[in-house]
Amino acid sequence: MALSDADTEKWALLASQPLPGDLFLVPNDRPNSNVNHGVVAKIRQRQKRLTYLEVNQVVAAYFGGSTTYEIASQFGLHRHTVSRHLKDRGIQLGRRR
Known part of the structure; x- marks a missing residue:
């Protein structure tokens, strides 16, 4: 499965920008929607497996x-x-x- 040209451009733009702390941007995949072009979300705590x-x-x-x-x-x-x-x-x- 490959990304479309539009998706590739979105992710390339995101990858080139520095990210603040533990936040990341998710591109809005729906064209013509009234939602912002990026959603800011917190990264969840990574699961720790105890020995x-x-x-x-x-x-x-x-x-x-x-x-x-x-x-x-x-x-x-x-x-x-x-x-x-x-x-x-x-x-x-x-x-x-």
């Missing part, structure tokens, strides 16, 4: 008294991901005092 050893470290940190929020911040994960890894290991989560 078996890292999951063991998450479990150890949880048993060491760290909260799921603290562990998530330490490993660069979302707190739900931390909870899922703990639940997958058969650890019952709950409020601790």
